[in-house]
Amino acid sequence: MSDDKKYILAIDQGTTSSRAILFDHSGQIVSTGQLEHEQIFPRAGWVEHDPKEIWYNTREAIGQALSRANINRHQIAAVGITNQRETAVVWDKTTGEPVYNAIVWQDTRTQKICDRLAGDEGDEKYKERVGLPLATYFSGPKITWILENVDGAKEKAEKGDLLFGNTDSWLVWNLTGGVNGGVHVTDVTNASRTMLMNIDTLDWNADIAADMGIPLSMLPEIKSSSEVYGHGAKESLLIDTPIAGILGDQQAATFGQACFEVGQAKNTYGTGNFMLINTGEELVRSENGLLTTVCYKIGDNKPIYALEGSIAVTGSLVQWVRDNLGLIKDAPEIEKLAEKVEDNGGAYVVPAFSGLFAPHWDASARGAIVGLTRYITKNHIARAVLEATAFQSREVLDAMNADSGVELTELKVDGGMVKNELLMQFQADMIGVPVVRPKVIETTALGAAYAAGIAVGFWDGEQDVIDNWDEDKRWEPSMDEETRERYLRLWKKAVERTRGWMDEDVDALYG
Ligand SMILES: Nc1ncnc2c1ncn2[C@@H]1O[C@H](COP(=O)(O)OP(=O)(O)OP(=O)(O)O)[C@@H](O)[C@H]1O
Ligand SMILES: [Mg+2]
Helix, strand or coil: CCCCCCEEEEEEECCCEEEEEEECCCCCEEEEEEEECCCECCCCCCCEECHHHHHHHHHHHHHHHHHHHCCCHHHEEEEEEEECCCCEEEEECCCCCECCCEECCCCCCCHHHHHHHHHHHCCCCCHHHHCCCCCCCCHHHHHHHHHHHCCCHHHHHHHCCEEEECHHHHHHHHHCCCCCCCCCEEEHHHHCCCCCECCCCCCECHHHHHHCCCCHHHCCEEECCEEEEEEECCCCCCECCEEEEEEEHHHHHHHHCCCCCCCCEEEEECCCEEEEEEEECCCCCCCCCCEEEEEECECCCCCEEEEEEEECCCHHHHHHHHHCCCCCCCCCHHHHHHHCCCCCCCCEEECCECEECCCCCECCCCCEEECCCCCCCHHHHHHHHHHHHHHHHHHHHHHHHHHHCCCCCCEEEECHHHHCHHHHHHHHHHHCCCEEEECCCCHHHHHHHHHHHHHCCCCCCHHHHHHHCCEEEEECCCCCHHHHHHHHHHHHHHHHHHCCCCCHHHHHHHC
16 A cells, blocks of 8 residues: 555445535545535426536546545545445436436336336246335336337447446446447446346346347446455546446445444434445345345455335435425524424325335335324424334334344434434434434435455455444433333324325326
8 A cells, every 4th residue: 555545535425415425544534525406396296316417526526525635636545436326327328318217216117117127926037036126216217117108219229329327337438438338237236236137146137128129238247245346537536546336325324334244233314324234155035124235345245235125205304394384594493493392293295106115015105294283393294204214114113123133222313303302302312222323324325435445455355344333322222111102102193194106096187
């Protein structure tokens, strides 16, 4: 390791923004660049991003991070990438142009395609092979939608001109030169979210791709999460710099939280919430609505698996309160409103905006606020909004305990919402075990940095991650059991009210 290379650059391409974060050898943040991108909602249930905007923002964020630390690429040992998973980009490799906007993981437009694929076999048709139920969440059916609905796309794809990727692949292809020799790769964690990868052998499943009408030539090469995939393109800020780590955002956070032992888990509170528990080399199949996913794979080592509970809407509910209702000016303000009242006053918000994800997987649900009376103020709603995140996380934790057969004794948390102390206390109260926040809550970027740094020898391995992890604060549960159980029963009742909302009438009027 030469002295002039002292940092790892992590690119965190998230649902709401793209960040570039420079980490030093002790795992501390040196500088950050960040730009938000537009959330495009063409109709109810549709969510899109502009892939070009994401690429330009990423480039600019890299520039910000480098200039704010006043360094150039000679001091960057490697670049790691982490990304919003499942979001599908399809682009023309001859022009570098996307053929359609990125279809975001929250988008529900592929429900009919999923129903068609399920046929008589139901939504567990591919579960044995890919670890996932058929749901609009995953990338595969989104590719099908683009090929079936964008003029000329199918023909171009069959000719071999189109490439697919989650945003990791899209960025690596562009970073390494795009039309001039860009490499088309992804890592095992991202691939495990497409519904197209065999979860045991880690290669593409040709039969499922054929069912979905996806030519194999569109799919990126599947690599480990930690190896050199390529180098920054000539005439770019990162010229000749190794791109050496890729992890889906939730797997990256699991890595950054040093959950390397079987049974260790973390919960990330961002746009949605995602709880992952490390199951080691064993591939555990859930009986309680969790997903089987690849956690990480370091170079030639065996893959490590995880069980995941995905919740679609948590932090984005706060954004909705800010942007669509205008009750708050920024996200932290929700805590100030919530603090003004003792409890939710009887109101429950179930944010089933994309149906219900884990552990219910009910595509027919839509959001509801229940328990309303003339008594309820915006303060109660603010509180109910925060509590919704804690209730949903408790449901996922129950599923995890049931699947793994062991009870978690504490919960490591990270992500933007964990600055919210009221939420953290209520979370501890709802799960009955301590909630623990690390010093670095940008664990997503940190995990990607470690994956890249390990690949080039900047760090030796997982032990460095463990040594660098440091606790910031913990919240102990303080609610009595009976009160907690009452809350949970009311939450479950509220959830039941949201089911079955989608029907022909909704389709005809708003579809
Ligand atoms: N103090 C707060 N209280 C409640 N929610 C908050 C607070 N601060 C941020 N949030 C919410 O946290 C989310 C941002 O968290 P984070 O930055 O981890 O997400 P993200 O990484 O941008 O998500 P993604 O990776 O999906 O883009 C936003 O949805 C925001 O509404
Ligand atoms: Mg994120």
